Amino acid sequence: MDAARKFLQDLGLPPGDRHDLPSSPLRFPDGAHYRIEIPSVEGPAALQAVIDTARTLGVTVHRVSQGSGIMLLSEAEIREMARLGHENRMEVCLFVGPRAPWEGTAQPLTPDGKIFAWRHTGMDQLVYALTDVMRGVELGLRSVLPADEGLIWLIGKARERGILPPDLIMKASALVGAANPIGIKLLEDAGLNTINVASDISLARLAALRQVISIPIDLYIEGPDGLGGFTRYYELPELIRVGAPIYLKFGLRNAPNIYPSGAHLEGAAIQTGRERVHRAAIGLEILARYGQQYIMSSPGAPGLGIPVIAGKLTPAV
Secondary structure: OHHHHHHHHHOOOOOOOOOOOOOOOOOOOOOOOEEEEEOOOOOHHHHHHHHHHHHHHOOOOOEEEOOOOHHHOOHHHHHHHHHHHHHOOOEEEEEOOOOHHHOOOOHHHOOHHHHHOOOOOHHHHHHHHHHHHHHHHHOOOOEEEOOOHHHHHHHHHHHHOOOOOOOOEEEEOHHHOOOOHHHHHHHHHOOOOEEEOOOOOOHHHHHHHHHHOOOOEEEEEEOOHHHOOOEOHHHHHHHHHHHOOEEEEEOOOOOOOOOOOOHHHHHHHHHHHHHHHHHHHHHHHHHHHHOOOOOEOOOOOOOOOOOOOOOOOOOOO
16 A cells, blocks of 8 residues: 555645645635535525525525526526525526436436436437536526536536636536545546535545645535435534535435425425525534634625526527
8 A cells, every 4th residue: 555655645645534634725715714505495486585594594695506407497487596696696506407317218217327326328418418507507697516527527618618608617516426536636627616525524535635626615514314414513613624615515304305396395495495594504603602713705705606697598509
């Protein structure tokens, strides 16, 4: 193992997980250590509920994300979510669809085939996914959530060539399956802006990752049951110290799976959205007691993919 560790060091990489837990020297553009994200905000009604609850509880929400996808929202719904995000100076990040388990093929639904996660199988599916991104951007979105390394590369190239706006944020899903710092560095080099890491990541592994990448890290402080249902509230100060800049995601354990969402699940989406903000308020109370030295970004801070108010939709050619 010594030869392998020396080779990693020669490449400027950590020779193992960083059990010494160094403090991260990196910050968001405004100098802050952390921001708050509320996930699974499935549509305009759920987003309005999150905004109202955040206002009532005094919680600053910097980003909301969604899992059902751009594909399953109407033009009017996307425009409304963009408007709400724009007016409240928060990032609205919508998932890209379709994806492997929903694409009509059998392999992703088998026990071993689940390794495909929410990727896009074949070139046709990548075309559909990139078209989904273009549609969202035309309607005002400036943040999208891919779970496929091929799509991340494509979006990066589209930004470079002016096909997509240069300020479009790419946030990789926890289901992209990137399991180590080098794999995540490849995604960063392809243009990724922020990465959702495994919700059970140890502090030592988080510290090693922070040594390799410079983009913000997204981490579930409370994860949904499908990702383990972990609750890491008392670790908040150390997670911030080691992982900054970091988005603290407040999911919800013991909650229904609402993907793909719609009117049949809107009540659950609204109520779980409200409770996720309540969980964020609990996390902020813990930070007020044990992590006062860490700085949170203000609303509308630099680097957020805040939506724009789009004009009349012109279909992409």
